[in-house]
Structures are given as structure tokens and as C-alpha cells.
Amino acid sequence: LGVLRLPAQGQLQEHNVVLFGACVEGDRDVVRRLHKDRAWRVRPGDVIGRRNGAILVSCGEGGVWISHLKASPKKTSLKLPATSILPSADLPTLPISPCAPLPLGARPETFQDVWTTRQDSVCYVHFDFYNGAMSTQQCRRLEQVLWAVGEDPDIKVVVLMGGYNFFSNG
Secondary structure (H helix, E strand, O other): OEEEEEEEOOEEEEEEEEEEEEEEOOOHHHHHHHHHHOOOOOOOOEEEEEEOOEEEEEEOOEEEEEEEEEOOOOOOOOEEEHHHHOOOOOOOEOOOOOOOOEEOOOOOOOOOOEEEEEEOOEEEEEEOOHHHOOOHHHHHHHHHHHHHHHOOOOOOEEEEEEOOOOOOOO
């Protein structure tokens, strides 16, 4: 259970939520820029950005992405993408910069649910969706990556990797 503060309708609001799917933001410069851009003094627990359904929460000098939330610890409360639980937040959307395939075995240094790694002429397409469940938007992002991979003449084999714990459940 955690308390998140976020801007909504010109005020900072507190929300008690249950947090899931944490990912440390590896680029501290992104977090520093977001701290400078805020009209208020950013504290740990403040929500400072969003991307693909996840929120970026300030943690001292760094940040942690939270992909899913529950509005209540009760068993009847649904676990949903964080921006579905906190939809009215006035937060900047942080795009993912397109990058070349990562070295085999590497993971992105930010919250990114679709990425590629490459070894020689083999491209590994990773899609780490929470609990293996794909939304329509996630399917579209995966499709865009697959089209881009298909256009690379140096790639001879494509391996679909799924996620760390789940390949896909749908």
C-alpha cells in the first residue's frame, strides 16, 4: 500500500493505492528535468510522468515506473494499468526514443514493454506485458516493432520472446 501525490485540476491530490510492476528509471536526467518542470517542490511519492499506461513516481533523485495499481487492497478491487486508476492526472506523457536493438541479454533502462535485442542476423522481440495480458495499444506497439524488424534486410530469423514470467495469455 502506498500514497501517491499527483496534480489534477490544478491541485495536488493524494491517493492510497496498491502498487505493482515496478521498474527503475535508468536515466536520472529525465527525472531531473521533470523535477525542474514542476510548479511545486517534488517529493518522493509524487507522480511526475506517464507512458503506455504506467506512471513515473519520484524517489529522491531517481524515479520508479509503476505499471499497475489497485485502488484498494480489498480482494474485489481490480488491478489495472496505473493511468486507468489515476486518469485525471495532469502529467506529461514521456515518449520512448526509438533505439537500435540492444545487445543480446540487455534490458531497456526505462519502462518499455516492447523492445528488441540482436545477435548477428537473429532479432529477439521482447514483449513484457504485465501477467502476459495484452491491451489493444500494446498489440499495436508490438505490431509496429514486428513491421520494422521485417523491413531490416540483415535480419534472417525473428524470435518472439514474450516476457520474463509469461509469454502471453491471450
